[in-house]
Structure formats: C-alpha cells, structure tokens
Amino acid sequence: MNVYRSQRWGAALVMFLAGGLVGGCSGRKQVPFGLQDAGAPTELAVEAEASAAELPVGTAFEPDQVEVPVAESTLVLQAGYALAALQLDLDGNESIDALVVSADPQEVRLQAAYPRGLDVTARKIDSFLVPSHCGEPAAEIRQLSAALVGVRVEHACETGKRTNFWLITIEAQPRIRERITVLPPNDRSTAAIDLDLRVEDRDADGYDDVVANVRIGEIDIPLAWLNRPGGFARDLSQPEGTLRELADAAWESLDSDLAGAKKRALAVVDAFVALCRESGAARIGLSGTHGLQCQQSPAAARAVSVAIAAAIRRGNFVRALELQRWWEGTAAQPSPEERELVQAAWRKAKAKTTATWRAIDSEGSRAHLYFRDADTLVVDGRAPRAIQLSSGSKTRLSESDILPPVRDPEGRYAVRTVRVTCVGFEAEVGPIRSKQTHRIPIDRRAGNVPCKTPIDRPASVFEWAVLGWAPQGLVAASGDLLRVVPLNAFAKPAGRPIDLSAGSPLPAPIRGARITADGSRYVIPHAEGVVVRDWRGGGAGLWLRPADWDTVPGELRSVAISPDGQRVAVQKGNEIRLLSW
Numbered sequence: 001m002n003v004y005r006s007q008r009w010g011a012a013l014v015m016f017l018a019g020g021l022v023g024g025c026s027g028r029k030q031v032p033f034g035l036q037d038a039g040a041p042t043e044l045a046v047e048a049e050a051s052a053a054e055l056p057v058g059t060a061f062e063p064d065q066v067e068v069p070v071a072e073s074t075l076v077l078q079a080g081y082a083l084a085a086l087q088l089d090l091d092g093n094e095s096i097d098a099l100v101v102s103a104d105p106q107e108v109r110l111q112a113a114y115p116r117g118l119d120v121t122a123r124k125i126d127s128f129l130v131p132s133h134c135g136e137p138a139a140e141i142r143q144l145s146a147a148l149v150g151v152r153v154e155h156a157c158e159t160g161k162r163t164n165f166w167l168i169t170i171e172a173q174p175r176i177r178e179r180i181t182v183l184p185p186n187d188r189s190t191a192a193i194d195l196d197l198r199v200e201d202r203d204a205d206g207y208d209d210v211v212a213n214v215r216i217g218e219i220d221i222p223l224a225w226l227n228r229p230g231g232f233a234r235d236l237s238q239p240e241g242t243l244r245e246l247a248d249a250a251w252e253s254l255d256s257d258l259a260g261a262k263k264r265a266l267a268v269v270d271a272f273v274a275l276c277r278e279s280g281a282a283r284i285g286l287s288g289t290h291g292l293q294c295q296q297s298p299a300a301a302r303a304v305s306v307a308i309a310a311a312i313r314r315g316n317f318v319r320a321l322e323l324q325r326w327w328e329g330t331a332a333q334p335s336p337e338e339r340e341l342v343q344a345a346w347r348k349a350k351a352k353t354t355a356t357w358r359a360i361d362s363e364g365s366r367a368h369l370y371f372r373d374a375d376t377l378v379v380d381g382r383a384p385r386a387i388q389l390s391s392g393s394k395t396r397l398s399e400s401d402i403l404p405p406v407r408d409p410e411g412r413y414a415v416r417t418v419r420v421t422c423v424g425f426e427a428e429v430g431p432i433r434s435k436q437t438h439r440i441p442i443d444r445r446a447g448n449v450p451c452k453t454p455i456d457r458p459a460s461v462f463e464w465a466v467l468g469w470a471p472q473g474l475v476a477a478s479g480d481l482l483r484v485v486p487l488n489a490f491a492k493p494a495g496r497p498i499d500l501s502a503g504s505p506l507p508a509p510i511r512g513a514r515i516t517a518d519g520s521r522y523v524i525p526h527a528e529g530v531v532v533r534d535w536r537g538g539g540a541g542l543w544l545r546p547a548d549w550d551t552v553p554g555e556l557r558s559v560a561i562s563p564d565g566q567r568v569a570v571q572k573g574n575e576i577r578l579l580s581w
Helices: 002-024 041-054 240-252 258-275 298-313 317-329 336-347
Strands: 067-070 073-076 081-088 097-103 107-116 119-129 134-143 148-157 160-169 176-182 193-200 209-216 219-228 231-234 284-286 356-362 368-373 376-380 385-388 394-396 413-421 424-431 438-444 456-458 465-470 473-478 481-486 498-500 521-526 529-534 540-544 556-561 567-572 575-580
Touching (some): 067 081, 067 097, 067 107, 073 119, 081 134, 081 148, 097 134, 097 148, 107 160, 119 160, 119 176, 160 193, 176 193, 209 258, 219 240, 219 258, 240 258, 240 298, 258 298, 298 317, 317 336, 317 529, 356 385, 368 556, 413 438, 413 465, 438 473, 438 481, 521 556, 529 556, 529 567
Antiparallel strands (some): 067 073, 081 097, 097 107, 107 119, 148 160, 193 209, 209 219, 219 231, 356 575, 368 376, 376 385, 385 394, 413 424, 413 456, 424 438, 465 473, 473 481, 521 529, 556 567, 567 575
C-alpha cells in the first residue's frame, strides 16, 4: 500500500513539473508585484497607442462653481468652489467616479468622488496652502495613462506665476505619487520655467515611467520617475547629466564662439540655481521639499568657469567678480583646470587704461592702510607711520595719532575687524578708546550649511569687508555686492541689511579706507589685480593690473583708495605700493 501511494505521488510530481516546463512559463513579461501581467510586447504596444488617443481630459469650471456632476449625481462642495474635475472609474466597479480639484482663498484640495445612488461620497486625497499674495487659481486635470492622472494648478502671485502639480494613482483609494511645485521668480532666479508631465517607458523595461520635462529658459531637463517593484524611484542622473553636456559644449566652444559659450554657460547656471537647493534660490520643489539635492555639481562648476572667463574677455569685470563670488560660495567645486582657466583670464584681461605702480614702503606683517588726505598714506602696522607721497618722507605715529579709518560720524565707535564665525561674517565694533567690542552680523551663514567646527578667524581681504561708516550704518562689500547694515546711535543693529543695486544712491558721507567719502568709487581686491568700481557710472569696473604684477611676490593683503578716487595703495606680500592710472 505504501509502495503504491509513493508511485502515485511520484507520477503526479513528474506530470506537474512537465506541465510547468511546457506551459507554466508563458514567456510573457514579468511585472512588479501587484500589477497585472503585461501581455505580449506587441499587444502592449498596440494597447498603449490606442489608450493614448483615448485618454480623457477633465473639465475646467468657471469661478464660483460649487456643483460638480458625477455620473448621474451631483457633488455639492461644502467649502470653496470647483476648479476642475475628471470623470473616470476609480474603483473598478464600472460606475463613473470623479477626481475633483477645488479651492478657496487659503487652500486647494483634491478629492475623490463616488456616486452612491442619488448621493455622492467624497474623500479628501491631498491639499496645499495658498500664500496670501497669490490668487486667481486655475486648474487642469487629465489622465496620463491607465494608472495615473496629472493635475496642474496655477496661481497668479505678486512676483509671478506659481504652479503646483499632482501625480495621482487610479485606484479605489487614489494616492499622491508625487507633488511638484514651481515657485515664482526671485531676485536670484528669473528664468521662465515651464513643466510638462508625461508617461513613457523611459528605461525600456516595458512599464510606464513618469517624466516631468522642465524647461528653464531654453534648456529642457527631463526629470524621470522609474517604475520599480517598490514604487516610483527618481532617476538621480538628472539634472546633472543634461547640465554636464551643455557645460562641456560651452567649454569646448569658448575660444571659437565666445558669445555662444557664454550663453550656454549662463543657461546651465540659471538651471542649477532654479533646480538645486544648494543654490539657495531653488524654485522647484518635490513632495514639500525645497529644491532638488544636487550636492556638488561638476556641471555648474564648469559652466561658471566658462561664464567668468567670457565676462573677463568682454571687459565686464564686475560681472566676472559676481560670478566668481557665487562660484566660491556654492556647492560647485571647480577643478584645477577650471581654476586655471579663470586665473589665466584675469592675468590676460585687457584694461581700459594703463596702470603703473611704485614701491613706497615695506611691512612684514599685514598692515591696515588708509589715506589721511590726498598726499598722506597711513600704514598701521608694527610701527605705525604716515608717508608723504609727494616727498616720500615718513613720520612715526603714536597710538593716539592712529584713528581707525572706519568710524561713525560722531567719532565714538569704530570697526576693528571683520570676523568669520559660525554665524557668518560679523563686524567687530567698539568705542574708539576702549577695548570693549560687540559684533554686528553682515552676512549670515545659510541655514542649510552646517557649522561643523567652531570658527572665529579674521576675514581675508577677498571676503566681506566694511568699506566705511555712513550716517545710516555700515557700508560693506563682497566682490561686486554692496550692502548697507543699518545701525543706531549706539552702534547696534537697527534693521535688516539692504543690498544696493548698481546706480542706486549711496549713503554719504562715508568714512572708510576702501571707498571715497561721497561713495562714488570703491576698490575691490582680486588675487590678480584690483577693480575700481565707479558707482555713479552705473557700477562699471576699471581693471587695474600693472604689467609687472607677478614680479612682486606674495598675495594682496590690504588696499585703500585715495579721497579723489584716482590712486590705490596696496600691500602685496611685504611691499606697500602706490598704484595710479
């Protein structure tokens, strides 16, 4: 009996295995967990083409619409008014349901509506708050594929258009697969941004992926979400892949097509700023986050190096300084090759005038330079002294003879130095004849940049500096950026810093070493020379680099401009020189 039973089970097992090998593996494409079998590739292609032509587009409503037709019934909104609705079968029971977008001044909502006899049951899927300065909402909703719906909601805001996108699953309980926000322009990102959602088989695996084609200016960047067994996963090769192609093209064409290279490079920079959170001004958000996490971007670094070189070659030195300041302060990490390109461009820059200089003194340590008058330069170093420029004579100065060049109009407070700390850049200020000091923030560290170790060091000559003190407060600069830090009578902060645009009036009179009293000219130091910026002349920069600049060893350590703005004193290495043009 046991032998017979064993033979019968053995025969059954053989038949099962044979059947499995012959017919159990159909050769049809396997699909992620929870999806239907994809069918033969030819059938899938035919079905996709047919369904693409038949995918429905929702209805947009006029303002104040509160009744939404759903099959033979009507959904009456309890709050707000309808923007758009799409009728489709959500739960697979062949009755027509709907996805409804509605709004009020404070919020936009997405609901699923199900007819139940003469009534309609609504379930909230998602919502987002509307900023107080935005209004006039408009929406469109359309089916993207057999499994996904896309919703676009636009608001007119004070600074421009704000757009929100929803990507929604078609099922009994619809879910949000992704939410994308496109913010209005800001002071650092002004390029036009448009976004289009579509479904395609991005990785040729037979399954629908989602692509958001983001157009920033004239650049198209495809952000893709790939359909995986565990859900959609964003393709992290973008935006860097597209940006790198454009940056490399700009690099290759720099010598043959300067204008084209500059245009491509700046387009990459605009896209990086708009997309990446590391720029500090991103306008694209995914699922509530601000900007894509791009981390270090070789594409951005290369593009900015090309843009800087192009600006220098065209004689736009202030613009080059602006780009270089941004280059040094973001996640872009320039390569040695890119740094050499920029340094070579500065060395070869064509000045609009011929600059000459002569040695007038020497100082082993870093000295503070300032003009007492048109013919007297004060060297505040180990042995403070005044140099008469016309004769070359030197006069030793006592401590009481030294007055800090950056002091308030009443002569009570002075800026000692600028420090770099975990707060950011801070001016150290105190009474002139006292050792007491307090610190005033000039430029705060970005909130998304952690301070891993304590920092408290003097700012270099190329970082933020206080040019002077005006009745309104401190006048500070970093490269091309000019800022007023309001102070009260006790040298304490009296408001948020104010950035000045080229040509806007400067506070005056100003007491300081690197700016004229009327604010018309100030000097910007650079490793390869100096730029004298003519503020009243529209902010144009005059590039000054004597022919024998490299023959004087050492880096630039201190600068000062004469009261008439016609001469600049510099400490390069251990030499103090007077530069004129």
